[in-house]
Amino acid sequence: xxxxxxxxxxxxxxxxxxxxxxLGVSTFFTxxxxxCIVVFAIRYRRRPGNEMAEQVEGSDRLEIAWSVIPLxxxxxxxxxxxxxxxxxxxxxxxxLEVYSVGKQWMWKFQHLSGPREINELHVPVGLPVKVLMTxxxxxxxxxxxxxxxxxxxxxxxxxxxxxxxTRPGTYHLFCAEYCGTLHSGMIxxxxxxxxxxxxxxxxxxxxxxxxxAGEKLFTDLGCITCHRGDAQARCPELAGLFGRTVSLxxxxxxxxxxxxxxxxxxxxxxxxxxxYQNIMPTYQGLVSEEGVLELIAYIKSLQTTEAKxxx
Amino acid sequence: xxxxxALVAEEPRLHYLNESxxxxxxxxxxxxxxxxxxxxxxxxxxxxxxxxxxxxLRVELLTPAGDLLQAETYNKFFTMHGVIMVFFFxxxxxxxxxxNFVLPLMIGARDVAFPRLNLLSWYLYVLGASFTTYAxxxxxxxxxxxxxxxxxxxxxxTQVMPTAIGIFIVGFSSILTGLNFVVTIHRMRAxxxxxxxxxxxxxxxxxxxxxxxxxxxxxxxTVMLLGLERLLHVGIFDPALGGDPVLFQHLFWFYSHPAVYxxxxxxxxxxxxxxxxxxxxxxxxxxxxxxxxIAIAVFGFxxxxxHLFVAGQSVYAAMVFSLLSYLVAIPSxxxxxNWTATLHKGTLEFRTPLxxxxxxxxxxxxxxxxxxxxxxxxxxxxxTDTYFVIAHFHYIMVGGMVMGYLGGVHYWWxxxxxxxxxxxxxxxxxLIIFIGFNLTFFPQFILGYLGMPxxxxxxxxxxxxxxxxxxxGASILGxxxxxxxxxxxxSLRYGEPAGNNPWDATGLEWQTPSPxxxxxxxxxxxxxxxxxxxxxxEPAHG
Numbered sequence: 001x002x003x004x005x006x007x008x009x010x011x012x013x014x015x016x017x018x019x020x021x022x023l024g025v026s027t028f029f030t031x032x033x034x035x036c037i038v039v040f041a042i043r044y045r046r047r048p049g050n051e052m053a054e055q056v057e058g059s060d061r062l063e064i065a066w067s068v069i070p071l072x073x074x075x076x077x078x079x080x081x082x083x084x085x086x087x088x089x090x091x092x093x094x095x096l097e098v099y100s101v102g103k104q105w106m107w108k109f110q111h112l113s114g115p116r117e118i119n120e121l122h123v124p125v126g127l128p129v130k131v132l133m134t135x136x137x138x139x140x141x142x143x144x145x146x147x148x149x150x151x152x153x154x155x156x157x158x159x160x161x162x163x164x165x166t167r168p169g170t171y172h173l174f175c176a177e178y179c180g181t182l183h184s185g186m187i188x189x190x191x192x193x194x195x196x197x198x199x200x201x202x203x204x205x206x207x208x209x210x211x212x213a214g215e216k217l218f219t220d221l222g223c224i225t226c227h228r229g230d231a232q233a234r235c236p237e238l239a240g241l242f243g244r245t246v247s248l249x250x251x252x253x254x255x256x257x258x259x260x261x262x263x264x265x266x267x268x269x270x271x272x273x274x275x276y277q278n279i280m281p282t283y284q285g286l287v288s289e290e291g292v293l294e295l296i297a298y299i300k301s302l303q304t305t306e307a308k309x310x311x
Numbered sequence: 312x313x314x315x316x317a318l319v320a321e322e323p324r325l326h327y328l329n330e331s332x333x334x335x336x337x338x339x340x341x342x343x344x345x346x347x348x349x350x351x352x353x354x355x356x357x358x359x360x361x362x363x364x365x366x367x368l369r370v371e372l373l374t375p376a377g378d379l380l381q382a383e384t385y386n387k388f389f390t391m392h393g394v395i396m397v398f399f400f401x402x403x404x405x406x407x408x409x410x411n412f413v414l415p416l417m418i419g420a421r422d423v424a425f426p427r428l429n430l431l432s433w434y435l436y437v438l439g440a441s442f443t444t445y446a447x448x449x450x451x452x453x454x455x456x457x458x459x460x461x462x463x464x465x466x467x468x469t470q471v472m473p474t475a476i477g478i479f480i481v482g483f484s485s486i487l488t489g490l491n492f493v494v495t496i497h498r499m500r501a502x503x504x505x506x507x508x509x510x511x512x513x514x515x516x517x518x519x520x521x522x523x524x525x526x527x528x529x530x531x532x533t534v535m536l537l538g539l540e541r542l543l544h545v546g547i548f549d550p551a552l553g554g555d556p557v558l559f560q561h562l563f564w565f566y567s568h569p570a571v572y573x574x575x576x577x578x579x580x581x582x583x584x585x586x587x588x589x590x591x592x593x594x595x596x597x598x599x600x601x602x603x604x605i606a607i608a609v610f611g612f613x614x615x616x617x618h619l620f621v622a623g624q625s626v627y628a629a630m631v632f633s634l635l636s637y638l639v640a641i642p643s644x645x646x647x648x649n650w651t652a653t654l655h656k657g658t659l660e661f662r663t664p665l666x667x668x669x670x671x672x673x674x675x676x677x678x679x680x681x682x683x684x685x686x687x688x689x690x691x692x693x694x695t696d697t698y699f700v701i702a703h704f705h706y707i708m709v710g711g712m713v714m715g716y717l718g719g720v721h722y723w724w725x726x727x728x729x730x731x732x733x734x735x736x737x738x739x740x741x742l743i744i745f746i747g748f749n750l751t752f753f754p755q756f757i758l759g760y761l762g763m764p765x766x767x768x769x770x771x772x773x774x775x776x777x778x779x780x781x782x783x784g785a786s787i788l789g790x791x792x793x794x795x796x797x798x799x800x801x802s803l804r805y806g807e808p809a810g811n812n813p814w815d816a817t818g819l820e821w822q823t824p825s826p827x828x829x830x831x832x833x834x835x836x837x838x839x840x841x842x843x844x845x846x847x848x849e850p851a852h853g
Binding site: 033046067074 | 466637655773
């Protein structure tokens, strides 16, 4: 019977260190209070010679002491926890990307180099992996206890989590947010492999890469008729868009990330690029969440070609 | 406290229980004591129905496979367990039963400020409970007590609306009780009973009432918006309709986190009464204990976002909510330290209510300290939505509030019924509950850290041993809860007559006969001193 979860990511030992600090403080105070209660219960029990209590005033000094000391300890817990949270919320830029769509009741994963998986996620050991996630129905939550990571997966927007596995192995992957009848069946496994094994596994996969699938969609959906990428185009050029700063008609600017591109496909009128008309129809209902992710992968790939040139 | 008025010497022949008979005299009563008893009966029913669902959940979890109940049934059972226990037992428990019964007595009043409104609040409770009962018998509801959207609005095919309407209605019962108590405490105190002569239970009820009045309307709004989306497809929470699912969580927890303090503050108030009475000692740091209740009520409104650390809220919002959550821990810690210090140099008599109080302090300490784990951002990511959270809030709500409730029921039972409960059975039940509780919920902390998610009908094999321990504990706990119901009923007929003040306690409620007459006091008491003015010995020197 395990009493402690496996540590299989770079984050896990850090979370566990915080756990031991919290456990230490809590155990100390629990024993302090329980110890006082037991000692007082024996020493001051009612018996002949102790029929009357000794009435004392309170003590301002004690009150301040037992407010300030716990407060200081709390601030340490706060700062420590916040620092970990920040680390967990900020994927390294070089992280390998995986797309995920949650639905009642399965997890779908798409590797950028092609393979798709259901309820199973293969990742390399020693490299950061970022999972970009959305849901096509209700809220889910991706939870890998051995990695100490968890993030809700929401319909209508992207969330992400990242981890770096440290030990090859097979680990539980749970849905942690109640999502309906077979919630407890929405589970799977993360398979962490040595990088070489992972490469071999990737190579054995079939199917087009999402960027290639996205390019096909881009043509099939007719996106290409407007987003032609030349000077006469009625719509903004998409090459090099990802990660660029975009100016809007409202005067605001934003960085073109996955969420922005997703919104522009499904709700094109929400944020219009300066200098363009609101003429694009919505693709809500015409393209699945996986399709949107493929389009994003395609747009990102345009970026790579532009920035780095043919390789 | 002392009163200038001489107490009536002869046994009162007429009291609130025998001044009139018949169903009508109860269902149309405006006597706060009878309304308290109406609540006691209804809440006991709710507690055992909610408990039945809990037992079924624990039995299902004996084995890793989902075999006894179907997944659908299991989901409905944990939802009904949560809905009934939170909205129909914990929120009203101490305020509506004990508060109703003893608040006017404790402040030397004839009744609450609005007796008819008080009765109305019970009818609203019953009406709300009827809708929820209808939801249960007509198929049940499976959203979890948190009703997260868009599952609750667009996906679930179960009885969401009747349940939601039930909660909407019972919320008004809660608001009216809070309103009544605030006005009562402001306007009905006996001559000489200044704010700082109030028993601490009254302070805690006051703080609770503020939350009930200010937070519960937000629940009503949230439930109404949920209904609009579910019935009329107005896009509020569902992104497919242009809504935002996280907005629901903000609104829901804006009520439901303060509601956690509705569920614990009155329990804390009861503990202050029990500890002083059975240590025969004035409370240590009266002002600190009193103001910590208010501080908890105020800070409690500012921490709801700590339920959303992995829900997709901004990192910076999470930082602020985490910090504020730590601040709310301090007044709770202050209370625990002051209760413990009150025991120091007391003369402790280990009657049943004191056992519950000591159990409360121990279990609340563990519940509170594990709250610090959840307030810590980096830790919360791992343990949120697991059994760690389940264990944590059961330590607060069951280890804390239910212990406080039972302690209070035993303490005031002689006043309520005029009879003593059997002391030996009382102590035994308290012990059984303490042991059963820890065996049920402590293993769940470990399960949670191991990663077992909550609301799982089936689970991986390696979690089984701890789940079996938990289920074994729950069966002990179940026996523990049945015992008081049996012997308290027994005592109504066979218990020793209690007399006015069996505990030799100082509160005004003990200066009137047991059971009290219809109007509580023969002569309005006049208060001349501090509460908890127990006789003292000289300090021991050397």
